[in-house]
Amino acid sequence: MPMLQVKDLTKQFGGLTAVSKVSFSVNEGEVLGLIGPNGAGKTTCFNMIAGAMNPTKGQIEFEGQRIDGLQAHQISQKGIARTFQIVKPLRNLSVFDNVMIAALSKSKDISQAREIAQEVIDFTGIHDLAKKGAGELSIGNLKRLEVARALATLPRLLLLDEPMGGLNGKEVDQAIELILKINKSGKTVVIIEHIMKALMQVSDRIVVLAQGEKIAEGTPEAISKNEAVITAYLGEEYHAQS
Amino acid sequence: MNRQKSYIALSIVVLLLLPLFIKNQFLLHMFILIFLGVIYGQSWNLLGGFTGQISFGHALFFGIGAYGTAKFLTSDSLSKIGVIFNHQADPILAIIFGGLMTILVTFLMGTIIFRLSGPYFGLGTLAMAEIGLVIAMNLKSVTNGGEGILLLDTPSIGPFELMGKTSFYYLILVLMLLTVFFVYQIMRRKMGYFLLAIREDNQAAEAMGVPTKRYKILALMASAFLSALAGGFYTLYVGFISPHDVFSVHTSVEMIFITIVGGVGTLMGPVVGAVVLTVLSEVFKSYFDNAYLIVYGLLLILVILYMPEGIYGYLKKKWNARKKVMADADVAS
Numbered sequence: 404m405p406m407l408q409v410k411d412l413t414k415q416f417g418g419l420t421a422v423s424k425v426s427f428s429v430n431e432g433e434v435l436g437l438i439g440p441n442g443a444g445k446t447t448c449f450n451m452i453a454g455a456m457n458p459t460k461g462q463i464e465f466e467g468q469r470i471d472g473l474q475a476h477q478i479s480q481k482g483i484a485r486t487f488q489i490v491k492p493l494r495n496l497s498v499f500d501n502v503m504i505a506a507l508s509k510s511k512d513i514s515q516a517r518e519i520a521q522e523v524i525d526f527t528g529i530h531d532l533a534k535k536g537a538g539e540l541s542i543g544n545l546k547r548l549e550v551a552r553a554l555a556t557l558p559r560l561l562l563l564d565e566p567m568g569g570l571n572g573k574e575v576d577q578a579i580e581l582i583l584k585i586n587k588s589g590k591t592v593v594i595i596e597h598i599m600k601a602l603m604q605v606s607d608r609i610v611v612l613a614q615g616e617k618i619a620e621g622t623p624e625a626i627s628k629n630e631a632v633i634t635a636y637l638g639e640e641y642h643a644q645s
Numbered sequence: 646m647n648r649q650k651s652y653i654a655l656s657i658v659v660l661l662l663l664p665l666f667i668k669n670q671f672l673l674h675m676f677i678l679i680f681l682g683v684i685y686g687q688s689w690n691l692l693g694g695f696t697g698q699i700s701f702g703h704a705l706f707f708g709i710g711a712y713g714t715a716k717f718l719t720s721d722s723l724s725k726i727g728v729i730f731n732h733q734a735d736p737i738l739a740i741i742f743g744g745l746m747t748i749l750v751t752f753l754m755g756t757i758i759f760r761l762s763g764p765y766f767g768l769g770t771l772a773m774a775e776i777g778l779v780i781a782m783n784l785k786s787v788t789n790g791g792e793g794i795l796l797l798d799t800p801s802i803g804p805f806e807l808m809g810k811t812s813f814y815y816l817i818l819v820l821m822l823l824t825v826f827f828v829y830q831i832m833r834r835k836m837g838y839f840l841l842a843i844r845e846d847n848q849a850a851e852a853m854g855v856p857t858k859r860y861k862i863l864a865l866m867a868s869a870f871l872s873a874l875a876g877g878f879y880t881l882y883v884g885f886i887s888p889h890d891v892f893s894v895h896t897s898v899e900m901i902f903i904t905i906v907g908g909v910g911t912l913m914g915p916v917v918g919a920v921v922l923t924v925l926s927e928v929f930k931s932y933f934d935n936a937y938l939i940v941y942g943l944l945l946i947l948v949i950l951y952m953p954e955g956i957y958g959y960l961k962k963k964w965n966a967r968k969k970v971m972a973d974a975d976v977a978s
């Protein structure tokens with residue numbers, strides 16, 4: 404049985420169908436890439452899985468339990484964590500406190516949360532930043548803080564929404580390394596990313612969305628040769644030119 | 646840390662001994678007003694400063710606390726509860742009764758009001774306070790309408806009659822210390838960190854596993870309870886309340902000013918704010934007579950413009966910067 408199973412997931416915003424009857428599943432232990440042109444509905448899928456929005460139609464099952472319709476904090480308790488494409492740091496608090504608060508809802512007290520936070524901060528390599536205010540970080544470090552905070556909730560499934568957006572070449576390499584390390588530590592990952600080279604490197608399988616619909620699914624190799632995928636991306640370029 | 650503790654202990658001892666030396670009634674009255682201001686500043690700050698839910702209607706809680714206390718002391722059936730304990734209508738029980746009434750109201754309004762956020766939340770609370778005023782004016786059988794409620798008997802706590810400024814001084818001092826301690830305890834626990842997370846980013850807090858709605862309601866209840874304590878004390882101290890005295894926008898605004906001038910989102914902010922604003926408003930009153938509100942208003946604008954982090958926040962920043970310079974100099978030498 405897959406760890407996460409999404410069936411006929413649909414989301415409408417007024418007249419706009421952002422996600423239309425999308426089905427896919429995530430197996431325990433894998434890294435699944437989720438790609439698609441801008442506005443394809445990737446983030447909206449995450450929002451529904453993570454409980455930030457309710458689906459208009461469809462179901463979501465996590466470890467055999469229906470989770471659609473639950474609130475975001477309940478999803479977090481179930482063992483799913485997400486990062487935000489547009490980062491959401493707690494700006495006036497330190498990096499350490501950001502991570503510590505994420506650990507708090509799973510801890511019995513503050514000292515236990517501190518221990519978890521310290522471990523996660525070491526794991527993600529941000530100890531030099533721990534005392535800094537989260538509002539002072541560069542975008543690269545903010546993206547790492549997003550990941551650290553998600554990890555601190557001790558998830559089994561991690562949803563990463565463009566963790567490499569805005570990073571420079573060296574930072575992208577570090578991010579790839581971190582994602583592989585997270586996966587090795589036993590966590591299942593779904594990652595949305597526009598940087599294809601990086602995505603191909605970390606993903607076991609890839610699901611492709613375009614205009615709200617799933618148009619392809621397969622190994623990185625197969626996806627890079629898939630006609631429908633190439634057309635969808637070319638189409639986007641034509642739009643950009645016109 | 647220990648030095649901080651000894652400063653606090655020393656201040657408490659000084660405050661406890663103060664009435665032995667101060668015989669000036671007006672000065673005692675000033676202290677009472679300051680302590681009252683600290684309580685409702687802390688109350689507003691807990692929800693507005695720490696949780697980021699800016700309310701314009703805290704007079705509602707102050708008012709319910711005031712009326713709850715007055716009703717407890719004046720209605721035959723209610724004050725009997727006090728008599729069981731104490732042979733007399735007990736003002737402490739009366740204040741607690743006012744606080745519980747307020748918690749009941751916040752419990753009912755919590756789920757509705759937190760559907761709103763940002764400025765809409767502020768307007769929602771303002772409207773709720775206005776509704777409180779209208780009810781107090783019209784529900785004559787309970788509130789005696791616009792005529793208000795007058796306390797006829799001098800309340801006493803056990804053998805101690807609440808007569809004269811000194812006894813009120815000690816009552817409000819204890820309430821104030823309990824309030825500050827209460828807020829301090831909340832803020833160093835899980836709940837405090839959750840409130841800060843909610844203030845900083847509600848959606849991020851949810852994703853981190855914080856049940857934001859539940860904690861916002863808890864913060865509202867705690868905050869409202871503190872305002873109710875202040876309202877209850879007001880009833881005892883003044884001995885007379887009317888709807889326009891206790892449900893007024895002026896009370897709501899005063900709580901905001903105390904917090905903003907002192908320092909939003911800090912434990913010491915409302916303390917500093919209450920001292921500065923109470924002293925200044927009394928001084929201005931004596932110099933400028935009725936025009937004092939203009940001077941007071943100008944001062945507020947200046948503080949907000951030039952010290953947006955409040956007086957305490959500003960001093961703390963200066964102090965930290967100086968410490969840093971001195972530490973750097975140490976390293977250099």
Ligand SMILES: Nc1ncnc2c1ncn2[C@@H]1O[C@H](COP(=O)(O)OP(=O)(O)OP(=O)(O)O)[C@@H](O)[C@H]1O
Binds near residue numbers: 444
């Ligand atoms: N809260 C919302 N209200 C209305 N429309 C929305 C909302 N969120 C997303 N949309 C719309 O839904 C569609 C899908 O958006 P979504 O953010 O899921 O795309 P995406 O695949 O993540 O794109 P990107 O790669 O640019 O991040 C877009 O047309 C977007 O404008």
Ligand SMILES: [Mg+2]
Binds near residue numbers: 445446447488
């Ligand atoms: Mg997106």
